[in-house]
Amino acid sequence: MKKEKNSWNISFNTFIHPLVFAGIFYSIAVWRYLATGRVFYIYNFGTIGTSLAIGLFFAAALPKKHSLWGRRIAQFLVGSYMLFFVGVFKHENMQFEGFIFYLIMGVFAGSTLHYFIAKIAGPLFFGRGWCAWACWTAMILDLLPWKKPANGRIRYFGLVRYAHFLLSTGLVLYAWFALKIQPENLKTSMELYWFAGGNLLYYITGIILAAVLKDNRAFCKYICPIPVLQKIGTPFSILKMRIDTETCIECGLCEQNCPMGIRLMEYKNTKSRVMSSECITCTTCHDVCPENAVDYTYGFDFSFKNHLYYADKPLKNNKNRDA
Numbered sequence: 001m002k003k004e005k006n007s008w009n010i011s012f013n014t015f016i017h018p019l020v021f022a023g024i025f026y027s028i029a030v031w032r033y034l035a036t037g038r039v040f041y042i043y044n045f046g047t048i049g050t051s052l053a054i055g056l057f058f059a060a061a062l063p064k065k066h067s068l069w070g071r072r073i074a075q076f077l078v079g080s081y082m083l084f085f086v087g088v089f090k091h092e093n094m095q096f097e098g099f100i101f102y103l104i105m106g107v108f109a110g111s112t113l114h115y116f117i118a119k120i121a122g123p124l125f126f127g128r129g130w131c132a133w134a135c136w137t138a139m140i141l142d143l144l145p146w147k148k149p150a151n152g153r154i155r156y157f158g159l160v161r162y163a164h165f166l167l168s169t170g171l172v173l174y175a176w177f178a179l180k181i182q183p184e185n186l187k188t189s190m191e192l193y194w195f196a197g198g199n200l201l202y203y204i205t206g207i208i209l210a211a212v213l214k215d216n217r218a219f220c221k222y223i224c225p226i227p228v229l230q231k232i233g234t235p236f237s238i239l240k241m242r243i244d245t246e247t248c249i250e251c252g253l254c255e256q257n258c259p260m261g262i263r264l265m266e267y268k269n270t271k272s273r274v275m276s277s278e279c280i281t282c283t284t285c286h287d288v289c290p291e292n293a294v295d296y297t298y299g300f301d302f303s304f305k306n307h308l309y310y311a312d313k314p315l316k317n318n319k320n321r322d323a
């Protein structure tokens with residue numbers, strides 16, 4: 001959607017995304033309520049759907065230079081709800097280890113449903129949108145001052161996330177099978193401590209890493225185990241960014257500001273959508289583009305090509321870089 005830089009953008013299109021996402025989440029709410037009779041599903045998915053709709057509305061309606069706040073609103077509304085209400089108040093361990101525990105138990109809990117929607121099946125439709133619009137870890141990391149990464153990615157450092165994934169899975173299997181930690185109902189104090197401790201560790205690591213590498217999203221690029229799941233479906237995502245080759249003036253601002261270090265010009269040159277499974281659909285590239293040449297689009301395609309900006313291979317067009 002073409003946007004005005006300094007004035008509000010209210011039209012029919014402004015309401016499409018909020019209504020679609022609210023509709024999806026309210027449908028899930030009704031489906032789960034009818035299947036289980038639990039009112040929890042109504043207010044849980046209703047809250048998430050409404051929060052996303054509010055954020056998406058402001059992202060579309062605000063003047064382009066402020067549209068980032070739409071995403072921030074959604075991130076804080078969904079992230080805080082999941083962190084404080086579902087995690088702390090309802091004692092549901094939404095950390096990756098909690099999900100593995102529920103899987104072993106064969107329990108279709110809120111955590112399992114959350115992982116299925118946000119991190120396993122969801123990426124087939126909205127890629128890694130969870131990471132930009134809802135994650136409670138990133139809602140804090142995004143407040144740090146290093147929004148525009150100072151440098152490209154560190155090659156091979158991203159393998160740490162796979163090691164983390166295996167370690168966490170192994171830890172739960174060990175606890176379950178060797179130590180016989182098999183609580184009948186996982187919504188116990190132990191789960192709360194695990195959830196709180198795990199999150200605290202994520203925040204501390206994420207903040208230190210961001211400060212050292214001058215990159216708010218360093219934790220997401222290298223340490224977090226969640227993308228291991230998300231990256232399976234993301235290449236097939238229906239929603240992806242696209243660069244209009246006719247209007248793009250190759251100023252390079254989009255890839256210089258991309259928090260995930262994606263070489264958008266490589267995708268432009270091959271006339272393909274941004275296929276990288278590292279894209280979190282944050283729309284920063286759209287917000288900074290002076291020509292309105294990059295936008296989200298819907299379609300069916302897939303590719304496993306990840307064109308990424310590494311520190312040892314600078315961007316071709318670096319003339320506007322001021323970081």
Ligand code: SF4
Pocket residue numbers: 130131132135136137138219220221224225226227
């Ligand atoms: S990579 Fe992990 S920490 Fe970063 S936004 Fe995604 S889920 Fe959150």
Ligand code: SF4
Pocket residue numbers: 243247248249250251252253254255264288289290291292293294
């Ligand atoms: S910011 Fe816009 S005009 Fe500049 S290179 Fe990116 S897509 Fe092209």
Ligand code: SF4
Pocket residue numbers: 241254257258259260261262264274278279280281282283284285286
């Ligand atoms: S390509 Fe655009 S939408 Fe994707 S992560 Fe980079 S800035 Fe965000």
